[in-house]
Amino acid sequence: MTIEDAIARECIRDTMARYNMAGDRARGEDYVMTFTEDGVLEGRDGGMRLEGREAIRNWMKGFGKPASNEDSGAPPRRGPKFVRHNITTCQIDLTGPDTAKVRTYFMVFTDIGLDHSGYYVDEFRKEGERWLIARRRAMQDWAAPDSHFAAGRIHVK
Numbered sequence: 001m002t003i004e005d006a007i008a009r010e011c012i013r014d015t016m017a018r019y020n021m022a023g024d025r026a027r028g029e030d031y032v033m034t035f036t037e038d039g040v041l042e043g044r045d046g047g048m049r050l051e052g053r054e055a056i057r058n059w060m061k062g063f064g065k066p067a068s069n070e071d072s073g074a075p076p077r078r079g080p081k082f083v084r085h086n087i088t089t090c091q092i093d094l095t096g097p098d099t100a101k102v103r104t105y106f107m108v109f110t111d112i113g114l115d116h117s118g119y120y121v122d123e124f125r126k127e128g129e130r131w132l133i134a135r136r137r138a139m140q141d142w143a144a145p146d147s148h149f150a151a152g153r154i155h156v157k
Contacts, residue, residue, distance in 0.1 A: 011131040020085035028060035080110035098126040118142040
């Protein structure tokens with residue numbers, strides 16, 4: 001491994017940390033800036049696909065608003081008191097001088113404890129001095145029965 005490879009890997013890890021910190025705190029602009037201008041965010045086995053920073057920015061604007069179960073007649077669900085994404089095993093494969101493929105496991109804790117877990121499948125691209133997310137697929141493997149983030153219940157306080 002060259003020093004350039006080591007620096008690239010550390011820059012990618014830094015971007016992943018910034019993504020999680022911004023998302024956990026619903027800081028939309030910081031979150032959006034972890035993506036390339038044409039970045040893609042996908043989730044739930046293709047159930048969500050956002051293309052470009054503007055689409056991701058608009059999606060982030062929905063965070064922090066109370067969720068409602070109007071269709072079911074149930075009272076609105078409360079959002080979590082806190083959200084903490086924890087990334088664990090991370091495999092970074094540099095595919096070129098300015099590109100990388102990354103696969104990372106994550107666990108998310110909220111006020112209920114372990115809320116859900118899964119993995120990210122990413123493509124990173126170096127733009128200027130920063131390594132940014134060009135494409136992220138967020139895949140959920142498991143969710144607690146009372147998860148704040150189970151399918152159809154994604155909302156942050």
